[in-house]
Amino acid sequence: MPELPELEATARLIGQEVSGATVESALAPGINVMKSFKPPLDSLAGDRIESIGRRGKLLIIEFGSGVALLTHLMSAGKLQVHTKRAGPKDRTSRVLVRLEDGRELRIRESGTHQRAWAKLMPKEQVQADEVVAKLGPDAWPERLPVDVVSTTDRPLYSLLRDQRTVAGIGRTWVDEILWAARLSPFKRASDLGAEEEAAVTKAIHDTLDGAIDFYLSGLKVPLPDKFPKPLEVHGREGEKCSRCGATINAVHYSDYTLCYCPEEQTGGQILKDRRLSKLLK
Ligand SMILES: [Zn+2]
Numbered sequence: 001m002p003e004l005p006e007l008e009a010t011a012r013l014i015g016q017e018v019s020g021a022t023v024e025s026a027l028a029p030g031i032n033v034m035k036s037f038k039p040p041l042d043s044l045a046g047d048r049i050e051s052i053g054r055r056g057k058l059l060i061i062e063f064g065s066g067v068a069l070l071t072h073l074m075s076a077g078k079l080q081v082h083t084k085r086a087g088p089k090d091r092t093s094r095v096l097v098r099l100e101d102g103r104e105l106r107i108r109e110s111g112t113h114q115r116a117w118a119k120l121m122p123k124e125q126v127q128a129d130e131v132v133a134k135l136g137p138d139a140w141p142e143r144l145p146v147d148v149v150s151t152t153d154r155p156l157y158s159l160l161r162d163q164r165t166v167a168g169i170g171r172t173w174v175d176e177i178l179w180a181a182r183l184s185p186f187k188r189a190s191d192l193g194a195e196e197e198a199a200v201t202k203a204i205h206d207t208l209d210g211a212i213d214f215y216l217s218g219l220k221v222p223l224p225d226k227f228p229k230p231l232e233v234h235g236r237e238g239e240k241c242s243r244c245g246a247t248i249n250a251v252h253y254s255d256y257t258l259c260y261c262p263e264e265q266t267g268g269q270i271l272k273d274r275r276l277s278k279l280l281k
Contacts, residue, residue: 001075004139004168005208006227007054009215010079014105015052017081017221022100023047023063028118029086030094030109036119039067044097044120049105052079056135056167060126061097061105068123071095072131077109077116080223094118110225135167140208146197149189156200157185157258166204173211175234175259177203184266185251185258233259 002010026044028034034041048064059079061069073079077094082104086093094116097105109116119129126132137144144166152159159165160174169177178185181203183196192200214230232242237250237259246263251271262270 001170001172002073002077002227003057003170003173004054005173005211005215006229007057007059007073007168008140008212009219009227010223011052011054011059012216013219013221013223014079014081018049018099018103018105019051021049021103023049024098024100026095026097028095029090030107030114030116032114033094033107033116033118034120035117036121039120041095041120043067044069049097049099055126055132056138056163057170058132062123066123067120068126069095069097069118069120070126070129070132071107071118072116073107073109074115074117076111076113077107078223078225079105079107081105081221135163136165137167139166139168139204140212141205143205144201146201149200150192150197151190153188153190155186155188156183159189160200160204168208169204171256171258172229172231172234173207176211176232177207178265179233179261180207182264185260186271233261235259 023044023046026041028041044063050062050064053060053062057072059071083102085098085104086096086106092108092110093106094109094114095107095118099105107116107118121129137148148166149159156178157174160169160177161171181199183200211230215227233248236248237257239248241248241261241263244261244263246261248259249262249270251258260266262268
């Protein structure tokens with residue numbers, strides 16, 4: 001699932017490629033992808049792409065006429081620019097923005113479910129959009145005020161992924177952030193001491209900053225379907241922690257896995273799936 005660093009890199013790298021390009025036509029092969037009707041998507045014909053930005057896990061493609069395409073790629077979507085146009089049998093395309101120079105800006109989604117969505121609206125309405133308006137402060141590039149995380153008794157693992165608290169972090173980067181801060185996923189935010197509060201906000205900033213740098217220095221358009229992620233703990237169950245050498249542990253849920261270093265994050269305690277699922281409620 002793309003999270004803040006992957007989306008920030010996508011916005012910048014694709015944005016550099018297509019800014020200034022003129023739209024020939026725009027269509028939505030994904031039947032349910034468009035969640036707005038006015039203005040219609042085909043009104044983009046003749047418009048010019050101005051920039052691509054990001055807010056939380058949403059991308060915002062802005063056009064010269066003053067409209068913006070707000071999109072959430074959800075768990076399996078991608079925004080890519082292609083030199084060839086999607087064929088009639090392509091089942092992964094959700095939105096196609098065909099450019100006059102022959103290229104195509106494409107929102108694709110792998111798998112059979114159509115979850116990615118997009119809305120076309122006047123730029124000035126983006127911040128008031130019902131999804132955008134509910135987002136907490138962006139996790140990057142600003143540093144979060146310390147009290148954003150510490151004024152609730154929720155466990156850090158669920159709190160930091162709650163887009164209303166802080167926008168942009170999901171299951172991959174929360175593992176990395178908590179490892180960087182040397183804190184337990186189920187530590188309650190209200191139990192953090194002043195130093196731990198500072199460690200969380202620093203870890204959020206530094207971890208995301210490092211990931212974005214990694215992508216921007218290593219990736220080029222066309223972007224790969226799967227980003228090579230610079231991960232220390234997430235998806236590394238059974239491997240050695242690069243900092244202390246302890247074995248990285250994991251808690252398995254039905255559709256995802258939480259990873260952590262027991263030596264540095266839980267005082268040596270191995271989290272049991274049953275126990276953690278209760279604690280995280
Ligand atoms: Zn460790």
